[in-house]
Every structure is written in structure tokens, then in C-alpha cells.
Amino acid sequence: MIPLADALGLYIHWPYCARICPYCDFNVYRPKGQEDALLEAILADMSHWRTRTGARPLTSLHFGGGTPSLMTGAQIERLVSHAESLWGLEAEAEIGLEANPNNVDHYADFIAAGINRLSVGVQSLDDAALKQLGRDHDGALARRAIERAMAVCECVSIDMIYARAGQTAKSWEDELREILAFGAGHISPYQLTIEARTAFGRRAARGEQLDSPEELAADLYELTHEICEAAGLATYEISNHARSPADQSRHNRLYWEGGDWIGVGPGAHGRIGSASETGRLACEARAHPKAYLDAVAASGHGLANTEALSAADERAERILMGLRLSEGLDLQVLQRKTGLTLDLAAFERLSSQGLVERVAGRIRLLPAGRIFADRISGELVPDAA
Numbered sequence: 001m002i003p004l005a006d007a008l009g010l011y012i013h014w015p016y017c018a019r020i021c022p023y024c025d026f027n028v029y030r031p032k033g034q035e036d037a038l039l040e041a042i043l044a045d046m047s048h049w050r051t052r053t054g055a056r057p058l059t060s061l062h063f064g065g066g067t068p069s070l071m072t073g074a075q076i077e078r079l080v081s082h083a084e085s086l087w088g089l090e091a092e093a094e095i096g097l098e099a100n101p102n103n104v105d106h107y108a109d110f111i112a113a114g115i116n117r118l119s120v121g122v123q124s125l126d127d128a129a130l131k132q133l134g135r136d137h138d139g140a141l142a143r144r145a146i147e148r149a150m151a152v153c154e155c156v157s158i159d160m161i162y163a164r165a166g167q168t169a170k171s172w173e174d175e176l177r178e179i180l181a182f183g184a185g186h187i188s189p190y191q192l193t194i195e196a197r198t199a200f201g202r203r204a205a206r207g208e209q210l211d212s213p214e215e216l217a218a219d220l221y222e223l224t225h226e227i228c229e230a231a232g233l234a235t236y237e238i239s240n241h242a243r244s245p246a247d248q249s250r251h252n253r254l255y256w257e258g259g260d261w262i263g264v265g266p267g268a269h270g271r272i273g274s275a276s277e278t279g280r281l282a283c284e285a286r287a288h289p290k291a292y293l294d295a296v297a298a299s300g301h302g303l304a305n306t307e308a309l310s311a312a313d314e315r316a317e318r319i320l321m322g323l324r325l326s327e328g329l330d331l332q333v334l335q336r337k338t339g340l341t342l343d344l345a346a347f348e349r350l351s352s353q354g355l356v357e358r359v360a361g362r363i364r365l366l367p368a369g370r371i372f373a374d375r376i377s378g379e380l381v382p383d384a385a
């Protein structure tokens with residue numbers, strides 16, 4: 001198995017959603033009948049990327065969005081087959097898809113198409129909370145979606161949103177315990193964040209309280225950690241918990257460990273290379289589906305921007321991402337990829353404050369440091385200290 005820091009992943013962004021949730025700031029659109037054209041454009045973009053990356057087997061292939069479960073099994077099968085024919089897939093490659101509960105009747109088709117990991121976007125089991133979040137499914141469908149996913153797929157993850165307005169520690173604990181009782185190997189509880197350019201952002205600007213107060217949100221985060229750990233799902237990343245290393249998301253770990261990934265589809269981001277090779281490129285595809293379609297038609301690829309990161313920028317990004325992992329940032333990989341190290345004086349200072357520690361060649365956050373992850377990452381970057 002290729003170490004994730006040296007591996008290659010592929011991210012496919014399917015930007016369409018049946019309904020746009022009021023808290024969502026992803027690159028999403030209502031379908032406008034361009035789905036078949038977009039599928040062809042993504043296939044062409046993948047072929048373009050193969051000429052840039054050369055022959056390297058894919059460690060992971062991830063369908064995100066938007067709502068990739070709006071695709072048919074046949075569409076997904078074409079994308080998986082094309083990826084396999086272009087790059088090949090590692091023997092244990094993870095092929096994941098973010099699945100909306102509304103598409104529950106198609107989960108088996110996705111497995112038949114090659115998907116081996118389903119992340120079910122349940123968000124909550126509570127009807128009132130789902131309504132408050134603007135979701136178009138209820139608690140009964142959320143439960144059915146989890147059961148169906150677990151019946152057809154060995155590797156299931158459940159996405160939840162907490163720190164919602166009106167939520168108490170007790171109500172979150174009950175909800176989380178019910179989710180854990182399904183027995184899935186992975187859970188991703190995300191704290192609700194209010195982004196300015198969303199419907200929730202506009203409502204919050206008018207004074208509406210849509211999320212939990214900061215102090216309660218911090219308590220709910222700690223509670224989540226404790227309940228998941230007690231249920232046997234270890235926290236391996238700030239918002240991700242897994243029963244075993246095999247249950248962890250390989251695709252997301254590839255991001256956190258600083259591997260390479262290609263992003264295709266509207267607005268998809270990618271990272272290729274490192275300062276110690278030919279430099280690390282940050283790539284971004286055109287965001288609007290129409291602009292993406294036009295770009296692929298005109299030039300064979302959907303890229304809007306490619307930026308060559310400096311070694312210092314790459315280091316800052318690797319520190320930020322690596323510290324998200326409970327195992328922490330691999331110092332040897334940082335040195336090998338960028339030729340740089342972190343601010344050792346800052347590390348000693350943060351260590352003496354009980355915020356970070358060094359274990360087996362890795363720097364990791366201690367429990368007291370978790371809530372300050374972004375500030376600590378910044379301080380460990382020499383120029384920002």
C-alpha cells in the first residue's frame with residue numbers, strides 16, 4: 001500500500017442538489033438538464049489529467065458535491081471505469097460516495113457500480129431539527145437510509161450536524177447515542193457554522209440565533225468526543241471518529257497527510273507535487289457548471305486557476321492539515337516534501353503550555369490544544385510566529 005503522503009486520489013464534484021440547504025456554502029446548483037453534458041465533460045477532464053499526472057494508481061476515488069447520489073448507478077459506473085482505465089486502482093482503493101437519504105432506493109446500484117464506502121448525510125434524526133436545517137428528509141427516512149446503507153455496504157459513515165439553535169447537551173447526547181447504536185464504523189459530527197454568504201448567514205445578520213452559543217458548542221464538541229470514544233469510535237481527526245484504522249476515510253486522510261489529489265467537476269480543488277519535486281500546484285476548476293462545460297469544450301480541461309505554492313506556503317498548509325489528525329504531523333514527511341521544518345522555539349513554548357507534544361516523530365495537539373488548532377498551526381509556521 002502506498003503511504004498516503006505519496007499517494008494519488010481523485011475527487012469528483014457533482015454540483016447538483018434537489019434543494020439548496022440554507023446553511024450550505026458548497027459549490028451547489030439546482031439541476032438544469034445539463035447532467036449528461038456534465039458527465040461527458042468530467043470524463044474528458046479526467047483524460048486531460050491523466051496526461052499531467054502520468055501513470056500512478058489511485059489510492060482513493062471520492063464522489064462529493066452537491067449530491068452525487070442524484071447520479072444513476074450507470075453514470076457512476078462510467079466514471080469509476082474511466083478512472084480505472086486511466087490510472088488503475090490500488091488493490092485496496094477506497095471508492096466513496098456521499099449519499100443523500102432521499103436516494104436510499106439507489107444505494108445498491110451504487111455498490112454495483114463500484115462504490116465501496118457510503119457516507120450518509122443524515123445530519124439529524126429529529127424531525128424538527130431537520131426542518132430547522134432546511135433538509136428535505138425526516139428522521140424516519142434518515143433511519144431507513146442508515147439501515148439500507150449498512151445492509152448493502154461494509155464501510156458506512158454517518159454525517160451529523162450539531163450545535164444547532166435550541167439544542168441541549170441532553171438532546172445531542174440522546175441523538176448521538178441512537179446514531180452510534182446503528183453500529184456503523186465511522187461517524188463525522190460537524191459543528192454547525194454560519195457562513196455569511198448563505199441564507200443562514202443573512203438571517204443571522206438580521207439577528208436570528210441559528211446555532212449554539214460558543215461555550216455550549218465547545219461543551220458539545222467535548223461531549224461528542226467522550227461519547228464516541230466510550231462507544232469504541234476513536235477520534236482520529238478533529239471531526240471524525242472510527243472504530244478501527246480500516247474504518248477511517250482513506251480519501252480524507254490523504255488530504256490531511258498531504259498526498260496528491262486531482263479535482264474534477266465544477267469548482268473542484270486539487271493539489272499535485274511538492275516543493276522537493278517540481279513544486280506543489282494548487283488547482284481549481286471553474287465553479288459554475290456552464291463555465292466548466294465551456295472550458296472543457298474549448299481546452300479539454302476545466303481548470304480556472306493553477307497556482308504554484310512556495311515551499312513556505314506548502315509548509316503552512318501541511319502543518320495546518322497535519323495537526324487535524326490525532327496522530328499529528330509527520331515531521332520527516334514535512335522535511336522530505338518541503339525541505340523545511342517548523343518553528344522549533346514555538347513548539348517548545350506551546351509544549352510547555354501543555355498544548356502540543358512530540359511522539360514518534362510526529363507533532364500532535366494535546367486535548368487542551370484542540371480548540372486552538374488554527375492558532376497553534378499558525379504559531380508553528382516560522383514567519384507567522
Ligand code: SF4
Nearest residue numbers: 017020021024065066
Ligand atoms: S444537500 Fe448537501 S451539498 Fe446540497 S445544499 Fe444541502 S448541504 Fe449543501
